[in-house]
Amino acid sequence: MVNTIFFIALGIAIFLLGLLFLTSSLKIISKHKVKTLIEKYTGNIYLSIFIGFILAIMMQSSSMITIVAVSMADAGLLNLYSAAGIIMGANIGTTIAVQLYAFDLYSAVPYLIFLGSILRFQKQKTFKFIGNILLGFGIIFAGLKIIDIAVSPLRNFSAIKNFVTMTENPFYGIATGIVMALIMQSSTFCIAMLQVLANVKIMPVYNAIYIVYGLNIGTCSEALLISIATNKEGKKIAIFNVLFNLIGTIVFLPLTHYYYKFLKFITPGNVSLQISNSHMFFNIASTLLVLPIMKYLFYFIEIMFENGSK
Template sequence: MFIILGVLGGLSLFLYGVTRLSISLKKLAGKRMKRILERFTSNIVMAVLLGILVTVALDSSSVTIILVIALVNAQVMALQRALAVILGANIGTTVSSQIIAFQVEVYASLLLVVGFVIYFAGNHKKTTKYLGLVLFAFGLIFFGLGMMSHAVEPLKEHHGFTSWIRYLESPPKGVLVGALITAIIQSSSATMGIVITMASQKLISLGIGITVMLGAEVGTCADTLLASIGRSREAIKAGIFHFGFNVVCVLIGLLFTDTIANVAATISPSNVARQIANAHMIFNIGGVLLFVAFIPKIDWLLDKVVPQANKKVIMAEN
């Protein structure tokens, strides 16, 4: 019970911190980000780079993709550029895994104190207050990770847990668990935070971390699919692309799990937590490089897959 409460408490702080961070960053730079997305997508390469930068700035690929779906729905952004931004968002989200793998929970208290002071020293200056909230939110995220890390440490000696971990050594089962966890908590960053934290305590192997990470890539599509419901045909195509791209990449990733693991281990030979973060980045960069050149053809395929509005209804209205 102590372990469960510790993990849930840490996860609650982590998720609340992610939510506050996303809200504060949108308040601080949301309108500016929207204008940047509208202006700086002149070509596919620029759109991918922009997707990376915006996702890093907003600390959420889901927020970036939902914003893109809204812009496509409003006919502000062309679909091919939107697809490229979505690809970039998939790379941008790996930055949080890299940050988590640095075991930054040691800085949690400092960020909480500095963020608190800046927030209350800001008086009526909204920009200063939101900056304080951003730092405070980062502190909550790191503090939550620290709580989870300390809570799971006794699991090293828990027979039931080690038996369950062996269950995850089957790649399809690991993917399923990763997808379910991410769909439930609505955050692939949180799933990766849990995985990297457990790896830092030597509770899971690199192979298990990779398969759960692959599942998280599928589970993260749930909120963007929901965001596309009831939108225009182009917006629905963007949501379907995100889901289809992630599923295809995961299926390919399952075939090359050993290769990804070997490359990640070569980069960081002795740190499993860092290896999982590296694998996350390698996988997403590889997926983008594999498909970015085919965006025009993917656009054509989506045009065939997603039906036009009911022609009979249109004719009847005319």
């Protein structure tokens, strides 16, 4: 058991190191430039969604983009309407990276790390950039493989079986996702862990879907906490982020059985892809659900703050 815990911890550490390499190379734009982009392209809601999507891919963090939006609102540079599209696009953008983790690329790890290491130490910025990305992905997949091997024996522990069975209950599944997001503050890492657990037949995809709902809600926590120290507009943006994910969860919850069947139908035999797709389609569908009712949602948030100030 001690060896299992050690190697799981080692795999997690290696995964996070790879994620650090990847995100440091993808963060090719500064926070100042992010603010400039948000200011410039938030007039049109659909363009705002696209900008949020691109920024999330580049920064690998929807939480960071939401925090930037909240801080800009506090400075009087952004309002709720302008930020809404950015937030929805960012939620979709963070689902892209985990799609790659669903494929068996472990055999490519030595080549990714070797080539990435060489390119990383080149003087030319383009080579450095490509090297960091290759090295990041190589280290991430190495970490996932270590976790994959280490967690296999856990299938035999009754406590693990009981916990997994418990997550079949929507309440416990969603609560698990929220707690995971609060602890790790990274939906990317949490989804990758669910993929590993599904691959070794510990976590059923059906249970993982409930956890994915919780992850989306839990990742709102950082922006929500920061908004406490901001003005009303900053708080409204943070509340919108929570409501956006809550609406998606409320709509999807009674349809989970059919959603699971849909995921199995489009990606049969690949449990990792089913989990990453559950995350991606959830955020896309949530955006499509919220778009037609945005003005009512804004009105509801305004009423919340009017009543709260009385």
